[in-house]
Amino acid sequence: MTSSPDLNEEDLRQARTVWDYHLMNHPRRPCDIAVGLGGCDPGVALYAAELYRSGLFPRIVFTGATSDATAHLFPKGEAYAFRALAVENGVPGAAVLVEPRATNTGQNIQYSREALDEAGITVRTAMLICMPYMERRAYTAWRRQWPELDVVCASQPIAFDDYLASFDDPRLVIDYMVGDLQRVIEYPKRGFAVEQDIPEDVHAALKHLVTAGFESALLKP
Incomplete structure (x- = not known):
């Protein structure tokens, strides 16, 4: 210990x-989209890239601006930084959407949905990839605010x-x-x-x- x-x-x-x-302990399963939630942990982007390479989803949306805690880490924004990490780790740039405005979970949901609509992408299932301690909060928010979307949570196993x-x-x-x-x-x-x-x-x-x-x-x- x-x-x-x-x-x-x-x-x-x-x-x-x-x-x-x-930790929700959801099984990893194929989904229409992955949503990588911004934050201070680059492991989100690295694990999203790993799961993409395993074939669980064809696209990733990274969502997040910056906060007081992340501005010095990701000055161009969490979503852009996570996209760069994912591309460096084998995800084609064309498979990544960036939502750079959200500063809270409600906006993560709203703006990611708008980004998908603008791209003409219809999804019924999604894998929310986030920091381990954020899984349950992310799940409960998405189930309430986008109830027709079937979501599972994932985080870097650590x-x-x-x-x-x-x-x-x-x-x-x-x-x-x-x-x-x-x-x-x-x-x-x-x-x-x-x-x-x-x-x-x-x-x-x-x-x-x-x-x-x-x-x-x-x-x-």
């Missing part, structure tokens, strides 16, 4: 509970400890995990997402991590 100078074993244990809950170790600031990764869990709970009340069952141990993990100070990504009151 790995640790960080800033993370104790109980924090890591509770965070691992949240990580496991976020162990929790290895994922934390791949970032300079593992505490911030846990902050984002906590923020995404809060949104899974709260967004259905606002009409943004479908409701999910939240096990008691996941609620307890959320409470522990918020109390421990992992709160920078929580919704503002």
Whole structure:
């Protein structure tokens, strides 16, 4: 079990509970399109390229502008950076659509749909490729806001400890995990997402991590 100078074993244990809950564990299956959701993790683009090369879908839409957390990493935008990575890793440029405006998940959905419509591409099934801890939030939002689209989620297969170790600031990764869990709970009340069952141990993990100070990504009151 790995640790960080800033993370104790109980924090890591509770965070691992949240990580496991976020993973949807959907089977990889052929789809009409893949949607690569922007963020701070280039593994999204690399895994999208891997799944494309395996023949699971004929096209990829990368969606995302930048945020305060990614502007220094991807100054031209998350979607453009992910497209470049995918092309470098064997995806033909003609197989990639770029949606460069979205700054939140609702816009990812709206603008990706518009990009597909403008390209004359009709889809019935989609694979959402995102950061591991974003799977459940992405799924619940897409099911609510584009309900006729049959979606499955995928993320780079990586162990929790290895994922934390791949970032300079593992505490911030846990902050984002906590923020995404809060949104899974709260967004259905606002009409943004479908409701999910939240096990008691996941609620307890959320409470522990918020109390421990992992709160920078929580919704503002």
